[in-house]
Amino acid sequence: MNTALGLHESGRLEEAKAIYEKILNRNPEHADALHLLGLAHHQHGKNDIALRLIRKAIQIDPKRPVFYHSLGSTLDDLRQTDEAILCYQKAIRLKPDYTEAFFSLANLFHSNLKITEAIHCYQKAIHFKPDFVDAYYFMGNLFQNEMMLNQAVRCYQKAVQLKPDMANAYCNMGNAFQAQGKYQEALECYKKATCLKPDLAEVFSNMGSACKELGQWDKSFACYKKAVQLKPDYAEAFNNMGNLFESIGKLHEAAVNYRKAIKLKPDFAEACSNMGNVIKAQGDVSRAIEYYKKAIALNPNYDKAHSDLLFAMHYAPSRDPSAIFSESLAWWKQHGRPVMNKFDHNERAAFKRLRVGYVSPDFRQHSV
Numbered sequence: 508m509n510t511a512l513g514l515h516e517s518g519r520l521e522e523a524k525a526i527y528e529k530i531l532n533r534n535p536e537h538a539d540a541l542h543l544l545g546l547a548h549h550q551h552g553k554n555d556i557a558l559r560l561i562r563k564a565i566q567i568d569p570k571r572p573v574f575y576h577s578l579g580s581t582l583d584d585l586r587q588t589d590e591a592i593l594c595y596q597k598a599i600r601l602k603p604d605y606t607e608a609f610f611s612l613a614n615l616f617h618s619n620l621k622i623t624e625a626i627h628c629y630q631k632a633i634h635f636k637p638d639f640v641d642a643y644y645f646m647g648n649l650f651q652n653e654m655m656l657n658q659a660v661r662c663y664q665k666a667v668q669l670k671p672d673m674a675n676a677y678c679n680m681g682n683a684f685q686a687q688g689k690y691q692e693a694l695e696c697y698k699k700a701t702c703l704k705p706d707l708a709e710v711f712s713n714m715g716s717a718c719k720e721l722g723q724w725d726k727s728f729a730c731y732k733k734a735v736q737l738k739p740d741y742a743e744a745f746n747n748m749g750n751l752f753e754s755i756g757k758l759h760e761a762a763v764n765y766r767k768a769i770k771l772k773p774d775f776a777e778a779c780s781n782m783g784n785v786i787k788a789q790g791d792v793s794r795a796i797e798y799y800k801k802a803i804a805l806n807p808n809y810d811k812a813h814s815d816l817l818f819a820m821h822y823a824p825s826r827d828p829s830a831i832f833s834e835s836l837a838w839w840k841q842h843g844r845p846v847m848n849k850f851d852h853n854e855r856a857a858f859k860r861l862r863v864g865y866v867s868p869d870f871r872q873h874s875v
Contacts, residue, residue: 508539520547538568542577549581557581572602576611583615591615606636613642617649625649640670647676651683659683674704682713690717708738712747719751727751742772749781753788761785776806783815792823810842 511526527544530537545560561578568574579594595612599605613628629646633639647662663680667673681696697714700707715730728751734744749764762785768778783798799816802809817838820831 511540511543515543515547520550523547536567538564538571538574541567542571542574545581546577549577549584552584554581554585558585570601572598572605572608575601576605576608579608579611579615583611588615588619604635606632606639606642609635610639610642610645614645617645622649622653638669640666640673643669644673644676644679647679647683651679651686654686656683656687672703674700674707674710677703678707678710678713681710681717685713685717685720688720690720693717694721706737708734708741708744711737712741712744715744715751716747719747719754724751724755740771742768742775742778745771746775746778746781749778749785753781753785758785758789762789774805776802776809776812779805780809780812780815783812783819787815787819792819793825795819796823807841813838813842 508526508530511523511530514520514526515523524544524547527540527547530540531544534540541560541564545557545564548554548560549557558578558581561574561581565571565574565578575594575598579591579598582588582591582594592612592615595608595615598608599612602608609628609632613625613632616622616625616628626646626649629642629649632642633646636642643662643666647659647666650656650659650662660680660683663676663683666676667680670676677696677700681693681700684690684693684696694714694717697710697717700710701714704710711730711734715727715734718724718727718730728748731744731748731751735741735748738744745764745768749761749768752758752761752764762782765778765782765785768775769782772778779798780802783795783802786798787795796816796819799812799819802812803816806812817831817834820826820834
């Protein structure tokens with residue numbers, strides 16, 4: 508059994524499986540061999556076999572927390588979420604300080620958008636294992652997804668304190684800083700990430716975006732160029748390079764990069780919308796409208812593309828007031844009404860002072 512375990516832990520699964528099977532031929536009720544053979548099949552993606560073996564191990568020895576954890580992982584891979592949650596919870600009831608079970612349960616809650624439950628489980632995992640780097644890192648990712656950026660940064664800082672060579676944590680910390688508008692802090696994180704792992708194309712692309720926001724055009728271009736050298740099919744980096752050229756008025760170069768992004772990723776709604784902006788700026792409003800419509804077809808919730816479409820329709824050579832009105836109603840149904848429903852209705856009372864507010868993204872760009 509020890510030989511099999513050593514082979515299993517070193518990744519030599521087929522050899523380990525052969526020994527587990529020999530043990531089971533001699534003793535079909537060997538719970539550990541059943542469990543570990545099931546786990547090996549799970550690691551090979553043969554989850555139906557894994558379920559049968561691990562469940563049999565549990566029937567033989569129902570008090571082993573690790574068996575329920577392995578069963579939960581297998582069920583999770585099979586998208587049997589409710590059963591997986593129950594298995595992880597059973598493992599924790601049997602072993603209340605079961606760090607790995609809390610971590611697995613947190614990840615499962617996170618992937619199913621049960622944010623409060625996920626945070627609680629990450630915190631429990633850290634409580635029982637204060638140096639649990641992955642728990643800090645994944646909780647940071649959760650906070651970043653929820654735009655809880657200060658909390659995300661603190662998690663990433665703790666992760667790199669525990670593991671100073673964790674390039675991905677530096678990268679994600681940089682992303683959190685960039686989302687806060689702290690571009691210099693973001694750059695420092697990206698530089699550390701590239702020192703640790705020089706082949707991360709995503710980091711160079713993100714670094715290019717931070718340099719762009721700081722007005723460092725040449726450095727921004729160099730970063731994007733490095734990103735596509737490392738990853739020639741990196742559509743997002745070509746799109747970002749297009750943004751850079753567009754922002755400095757080089758519309759032809761911007762269009763070239765947007766076209767590359769769309770060719771590499773035909774369902775890239777943002778690149779289609781950006782291409783529409785460039786073509787509109789070049790004076791071809793009708794073609795711009797085609798790109799906006801394509802972006803909206805790819806992503807119906809893309810409010811900016813829909814707003815740009817409406818704006819462009821007012822300046823199309825074949826301007827059709829009824830089409831503009833219909834598109835305005837479609838915009839309201841898709842984007843306006845859901846926002847309005849978030850606001851409380853005003854209480855109508857004679858003694859209250861009426862306050863009127865205007866909400867428009869256009870106030871940033873030009874007078875309305």
